[in-house]
Amino acid sequence: MKARSCPLCDSATVSHYHQDKKRDYWQCSHCFLVFVAPQQFLSAAQEKAIYDQHENDLADDGYRRFLSRVYEPLNVRLAPKSQGLDFGCGPAPMLASMLQQQGHSVALYDLYYYPDEQALKCDYDFICSTEVIEHLAQPQNVLSMWVDLLRPGGTLALMTKLVIDVQRFSTWHYKNDPTHIAFYSKETFAYIAERFGLDLEFIAADVIFLTKPAH
Structure with missing residues (x-):
């Protein structure tokens, strides 16, 4: 089943990248996104059932340490009393709490746990979205x-693990999560930054900051 077009840039120039026992993975030759075709997506109910199994909670020190890789570099650059949005915060919005x-x-927004559409009608000094962008069926629209x-x-x-090459992708645990349907590389984020006029920084191996110019 061939993917018809890239969900990030709409290019029809896509090629087969990898296949495992469960899914096919395609790569766009324009923005380099690696993605799963919609025919192999889970249903919304199947997806939420998997999210419901996650055991993150606000008392989990390990989860706090994990999120500190985003929190610490973000917090130091924020002006006092900044206003932000935690998009895809999940049932335990730890980063927002920190x-x-x-x-x-x-503000909190999550499709399944905090579906507050009003949160998507304000403007913000920062938006954080950790381990979310790889779940998006329409990343172009959300970005x-x-x-x-x-x-x-x-x-x-943003926090998401990055594609390096097809050899490592073939044994990558990250692709095995059936709710992960889009995989980004440094080249993909360079495309995103150029397309939307943002300044790009790779803060850590899985932490990416995109900043809107002040003027």
């Missing part, structure tokens, strides 16, 4: 929305 403890206000919601000078702080 930022709120520093005096920032953080466009995020950029619109960001104030000038605002930072989009």
Whole structure:
């Protein structure tokens, strides 16, 4: 089943990248996104059932340490009492809590756990989205929305593991999560930064900051 077009840039120039026992993976030759075709997506009910099995909670020190890789570099660049959005926060919005403890206000949005559409109608000094972008069926639309919601000078702080090459992809545990349907590389984020006019920083191996120019 051939993928018809790239969900990030709409290019029809896609090629087969890898196949495992469960799914096919395609790569766009324009933005280099690796993705799963919609025919092999889980249903919404199947997807939520998997998310419901996650055991992250606000008392989990390990989860806090994991998120600190985004929290620490983001917090140091925020002005006091910044306003932000935690998009895809899940049932235990730990990162939002950590930022709120520093005096920032953080709105919550999650398709399944905090489906507050009003949160998507405000503008923000920062947006954080950790381990979310790889789940998005329409990343182009969501990225466009995020950029619109960001104030000038605002930072989009993302966490997702990056594709390196097809050899490592073939044995990569990250692709085995059936809710992961889009996989990004440094080249893909360079495309995103150029397309949306953002400044790109790779903060850590799986932490990416995209900043909207102040002017």
